[in-house]
Amino acid sequence: MALEFVRESPQRLLDRVLGAYLGLAIGDALGATVEFMTPGEIAHQFAREGGMHRHIIGGGWLKLAPGQVTDDTTMSLALGEALLEGARSGRPFDTVLMADAFVAWLRGKPVDCGNTCRRGIQRYLRDGSLSGEQNDGDGGNGALMRNLPVAIATLGDDVAFERVSIAQSRLTHHHPLSDAAVLGIGRLLRMILTGADNRAIYGFLAEWVRAWPKFAFRPYRGRASGYVVDTVQTVLHAFASSDDFEEAMLIAVNRGEDADTNGALVGMLVGARCGARMLPSRWLNRLERDVVRAITDQASALLALALDRTTETAFSAVV
Ligand code: MN
Numbered sequence: 001m002a003l004e005f006v007r008e009s010p011q012r013l014l015d016r017v018l019g020a021y022l023g024l025a026i027g028d029a030l031g032a033t034v035e036f037m038t039p040g041e042i043a044h045q046f047a048r049e050g051g052m053h054r055h056i057i058g059g060g061w062l063k064l065a066p067g068q069v070t071d072d073t074t075m076s077l078a079l080g081e082a083l084l085e086g087a088r089s090g091r092p093f094d095t096v097l098m099a100d101a102f103v104a105w106l107r108g109k110p111v112d113c114g115n116t117c118r119r120g121i122q123r124y125l126r127d128g129s130l131s132g133e134q135n136d137g138d139g140g141n142g143a144l145m146r147n148l149p150v151a152i153a154t155l156g157d158d159v160a161f162e163r164v165s166i167a168q169s170r171l172t173h174h175h176p177l178s179d180a181a182v183l184g185i186g187r188l189l190r191m192i193l194t195g196a197d198n199r200a201i202y203g204f205l206a207e208w209v210r211a212w213p214k215f216a217f218r219p220y221r222g223r224a225s226g227y228v229v230d231t232v233q234t235v236l237h238a239f240a241s242s243d244d245f246e247e248a249m250l251i252a253v254n255r256g257e258d259a260d261t262n263g264a265l266v267g268m269l270v271g272a273r274c275g276a277r278m279l280p281s282r283w284l285n286r287l288e289r290d291v292v293r294a295i296t297d298q299a300s301a302l303l304a305l306a307l308d309r310t311t312e313t314a315f316s317a318v319v
Pocket residue numbers: 070071072112260261
């Protein structure tokens with residue numbers, strides 16, 4: 001009963017969860033080099049490598065060290081830590097803990113912070129509110145990029161997944177397309193993590209795009225900006241173009257624009273599909289060591305949280 005949602009062994013589930021989280025960091029570190037560039041500029045700058053950006057080398061507009069990650073990964077880690085803190089302190093999925101974690105994250109002088117995220121965190125600091133009014137300007141991908149820990153910690157509980165995903169999103173982004181993207185990409189991720197086959201995955205995607213035609217990704221329009229519609233189209237285009245982690249990743253980041261976030265989300269989905277053991281070592285070995293350690297610790301702790309919760313639910317159902 002407790003493990004009903006797992007179609008595979010617990011070891012395989014952990015491998016997929018870790019693959020998703022490390023894949024997110026790989027895409028972030030790789031894509032950041034070409035963030036805000038156009039595909040033409042990338043082809044020119046990397047002409048000697050066949051016109052493609054392929055290696056984790058840092059640099060970019062943030063002047064990163066090779067293997068350094070940005071807000072996509074560090075905000076995810078901050079959110080994940082808030083979920084674990086909530087479980088430890090008897091405040092499960094408390095939105096205030098998530099807001100406080102984002103405040104601490106911002107005060108820690110992150111290498112990067114999107115405008116909408118900054119505005120939302122400052123609003124919370126000012127008046128303690130956990131959401132702003134719905135805003136046309138909140139259609140960026142900042143809530144989507146960091147929702148992975150929620151998808152893991154609520155595995156086996158779709159109601160909690162939806163509630164917590166929307167709660168953490170609205171701290172900074174209040175827009176129907178952001179909400180839809182967070183839930184849709186999150187559901188897709190949860191299907192992959194729990195071992196759904198391609199038929200189920202592409203059946204879900206076809207149905208979802210029918211409900212939200214803005215996210216249609218075939219034919220691909222080629223826009224890869226931080227607008228959540230462009231992000232979802234780019235991520236699904238890359239995801240559906242190749243089963244191979246490297247190939248899907250290179251398709252996404254070489255579109256430039258919001259390359260780190262697009263790369264992070266593709267890495268999350270394709271990393272979940274292949275599992276951590278199959279991640280390319282030439283990229284994995286490049287990541288900052290303490291980021292890999294934090295992700296590894298958090299991935300298993302978040303999964304344990306999900307398994308404990310479903311066990312409790314099953315237990316209380318029996319009692
Ligand atoms: Mn970033």
